[in-house]
Amino acid sequence: MATHTDPQKYHGMKYRIYFAGLFLDAVLLAVLLFGGLSLALRDYAAGMIGHPWGAGALYILLLAALFSVVHFPLRVFLGYYWEHLFGLSKQSFPQWLTDELKKGVLSLGLSLVLAAVMYSLLASAAQTWWIYTGLFWFALSFVLAKLTPTVIVPLFYKYKDIEDSDLRARIKKLFADARVKLGDVYAIDFSRKTVKANAFICGLGGSRRVVLSDTLIDNYSGPEIATVVAHELGHHCHRDILKMMAINSVLTFSGLYIIDRILTRAVPYFGLNGIADIAGLPLLLLVFSVYSLFLTPLLNAVSCRMETAADRYSLERTGDPQAFISVMEKLGRQNLAEFRPNKWIEWFFYDHPPLAKRIAFAREYRPEGMKK
Ligand SMILES: [Zn+2]
Numbered sequence: 001m002a003t004h005t006d007p008q009k010y011h012g013m014k015y016r017i018y019f020a021g022l023f024l025d026a027v028l029l030a031v032l033l034f035g036g037l038s039l040a041l042r043d044y045a046a047g048m049i050g051h052p053w054g055a056g057a058l059y060i061l062l063l064a065a066l067f068s069v070v071h072f073p074l075r076v077f078l079g080y081y082w083e084h085l086f087g088l089s090k091q092s093f094p095q096w097l098t099d100e101l102k103k104g105v106l107s108l109g110l111s112l113v114l115a116a117v118m119y120s121l122l123a124s125a126a127q128t129w130w131i132y133t134g135l136f137w138f139a140l141s142f143v144l145a146k147l148t149p150t151v152i153v154p155l156f157y158k159y160k161d162i163e164d165s166d167l168r169a170r171i172k173k174l175f176a177d178a179r180v181k182l183g184d185v186y187a188i189d190f191s192r193k194t195v196k197a198n199a200f201i202c203g204l205g206g207s208r209r210v211v212l213s214d215t216l217i218d219n220y221s222g223p224e225i226a227t228v229v230a231h232e233l234g235h236h237c238h239r240d241i242l243k244m245m246a247i248n249s250v251l252t253f254s255g256l257y258i259i260d261r262i263l264t265r266a267v268p269y270f271g272l273n274g275i276a277d278i279a280g281l282p283l284l285l286l287v288f289s290v291y292s293l294f295l296t297p298l299l300n301a302v303s304c305r306m307e308t309a310a311d312r313y314s315l316e317r318t319g320d321p322q323a324f325i326s327v328m329e330k331l332g333r334q335n336l337a338e339f340r341p342n343k344w345i346e347w348f349f350y351d352h353p354p355l356a357k358r359i360a361f362a363r364e365y366r367p368e369g370m371k372k
Pocket of ligand 1: 232310
């Protein structure tokens with residue numbers, strides 16, 4: 001199979017499939033709500049299991065199964081076929097499917113926990129359920145962020161030590177210069193699954209660590225990797241994970257409040273037995289999806305500001321714009337990134353500034369004190 005290399009073609013399909021997925025979700029939710037399918041599923045679940053909690057869980061499982069079946073062909077096409085067509089994935093189909101199943105079980109487990117808490121609150125605290133649900137969501141995302149490095153990442157990747165002692169010394173110095181105690185920088189085995197390279201910071205408090213893909217460590221020079229680590233260090237020093245969590249929580253509270261207002265009015269319209277009727281879940285999902293969709297550009301803009309600040313931090317710490325530019329160019333080629341995406345695409349899909357902008361930023365960067 002000839003490998004395709006055109007980033008525009010690669011991403012163009014991703015955007016099309018994204019909107020196809022949204023369209024399918026809208027159709028499914030409409031059939032569930034307006035076609036009476038949700039009520040039928042609720043009654044079926046109640047007929048199968050007498051206990052209301054069990055019936056609620058069965059309803060959620062059926063709903064999840066329905067969405068999974070509809071989305072599965074799109075996921076196979078984009079996640080497996082398309083990645084292979086462009087020579088980016090190294091996974092066999094069973095390996096890819098195993099990762100998908102793990103993600104599915106994880107999100108189903110979280111959804112069941114969240115739904116159990118939310119529906120017991122809807123049933124017992126009709127006026128204030130959205131406040132307590134928001135608080136629970138915040139606590140849950142806190143625990144998840146805390147567990148990401150030690151529990152979630154290892155579900156998909158193996159940690160490796162960074163063996164190159166020069167590189168280790170270089171990274172140590174960066175941390176020491178920044179007076180940051182966090183000393184944990186790990187490699188993960190991206191190379192088993194993909195040819196792409198990446199780096200990220202995850203965790204909260206003591207669990208926080210910087211993670212570099214082995215595909216980055218193996219193909220980039222010490223000064224290049226240092227600019228990437230310094231960028232992640234920038235996120236750490238600016239407390240970006242915590243800031244994003246705080247912003248998300250505020251938005252979650254307001255989203256839940258909007259759901260409360262709509263749900264209360266919609267009960268008679270959709271034939272629900274009150275706001276705590278599980279058959280109203282598709283309405284909740286619909287409102288939340290539309291709400292999130294509208295917020296996406298706003299969250300992207302916030303994220304892009306944080307990314308630019310982390311880039312500036314990296315340039316300040318390393319004083320090496322040349323290495324930074326070379327990383328951006330190499331990463332872009334390796335990951336088939338679009339250097340200059342269409343501005344609407346950028347507005348809706350980009351939570352990092354496009355590479356051409358990051359490179360231009362580094363070219364124009366002058367250290368503090370040297371600015372005129
Ligand atoms: Zn970043």
